[in-house]
Amino acid sequence: MVLLRPAADARTARVRALLLLSRPWFWPLGWAAAYAGSVLATHRWLPPAATLPRSLAALVVLGPLLWTAVLAVNDRYDLPSDRRNRRKASAPLVTGLLTAADLMRWHHGAALAALVLAATAVGPAFALGTAVVLLLGWLYSAPPVRLKTRPGLDVAANALAVGVLAPLAGWSLHRPVTGYPLLVALLGLFLVAALYLPTTVLDVAADRVAGDVTAAVRWGTRACRRAGLVLWSAATVVWLAVCHLDLLVRRESWLLQDLWAPVLVAGYAVAVRRPTIARLAGVCLLFAVPAADFLTAWITVGRT
Structure with a gap:
């Protein structure tokens, strides 16, 4: 043995x-x-x-x-x-x-x-x-x-x-x-683009030395963080528009969505100041709250 x-x-x-x-x-x-x-x-x-x-x-x-x-x-x-x-x-x-x-x-x-x-x-x-x-x-x-x-x-x-x-x-x-709903596709594009940009900030020093011209190397870490925040905010606006304009689901009240929108934007802004994989995962968990609320409404409407 x-x-x-x-x-x-x-x-x-x-x-x-x-x-x-x-x-x-x-x-x-x-x-x-x-x-x-x-x-x-x-x-x-x-x-x-x-x-x-x-x-x-x-x-x-x-x-x-x-x-x-x-x-x-x-x-x-x-x-x-x-x-x-x-x-x-x-x-x-x-x-x-x-x-x-x-x-x-x-x-x-x-x-x-x-x-x-x-x-x-x-x-x-x-x-x-x-x-x-x-x-x-x-x-x-x-x-x-x-x-x-x-x-x-x-x-x-x-x-x-x-x-x-x-x-x-x-x-x-x-x-x-x-x-497949085109608005959901647009929302997905904005969300993932916003989450990807800070990951280039994580490795900017090593990428620069290795000669890899990533987004953070080309544009700078501050620009990547700001662009990510703009994309994340745009995704939040699209999300609220989908809710309040009855574009996919009709419901009388979207109170949780309204209250959570500033939390989403503030949470992202804090996380990307010094981004880590764990902090970005936390941002994803923040988004899970309004997503669960929206899907609950979607399922309810589907059953009526």
């Missing part, structure tokens, strides 16, 4: 490295967005029993498979800046637990698995969206395109993938994608 321990320890280390690579703390981003899309499509908190197998398959695609595929490419080509970034000191490629070849094998394997599962267990619209997200992930990280170093396009790529395609994926489980 003693002779087998080093091999067992090595396997455990590689499994842990794979978990670090796939960032399980990011999986809920895709899940939450897709769940919102599912609720919008069905007017129900839980999906119909008939769609449960497809919904579970979608969770696997939107969670471990897509994030592993996208982040493997990201870590592979971010190595020069990650080596200079204290926040990325435990990244598997930086520590040597995984090699660049390992990351590309995991990328190809996870991408193939995501496409096959999406096509066979979910549906063609979901599979097409999965392919688009994988393409955006590659273009974002890999040269020669490397959208990460093209300020503006980097924001658009992330906002499209997480803000539009993820909730649309949940919607597509139940209804044709052509019926």
Whole structure:
């Protein structure tokens, strides 16, 4: 047994490295967005029993498979800046637990698995969206395109993938994608763009040294924080307009939405003064309050 321990320890280390690579703390981003899309499509908190197998398959695609595929490419080509970034000191490629070849094998394997599962267990619209997200992930990280170093396009790529395609994926489980509300798509674009911009501030020093011209490197950290606040405020205005103009749901009182709007804007402003992943996650939780209230009204209307 003693002779087998080093091999067992090595396997455990590689499994842990794979978990670090796939960032399980990011999986809920895709899940939450897709769940919102599912609720919008069905007017129900839980999906119909008939769609449960497809919904579970979608969770696997939107969670471990897509994030592993996208982040493997990201870590592979971010190595020069990650080596200079204290926040990325435990990244598997930086520590040597995984090699660049390992990351590309995991990328190809996870991408193939995501496409096959999406096509066979979910549906063609979901599979097409999965392919688009994988393409955006590659273009974002890999040269020669490397959208990460093209300020503006980097924001658009992330906002499209997480803000539009993820909730649309949940919607597509139940209804044709052509019926997806355009205002919800616009709201998703604003929200995710506002959340993405402060992440470029986190790594600005390492990116500058590595020669990666990100949004924060090109425009400066203050400009990125201000642009994020403008986008977040615009999303809040769109949200209130949807509520009060009865554009999607008619309800007599939107008191919680009105009271919570300044909390949303103030919370974002405080969080991005010194942004961290934890603080941005807190901003997402702040948004969950009015989102839950709106979806409650949406479900109530759907039952009448």
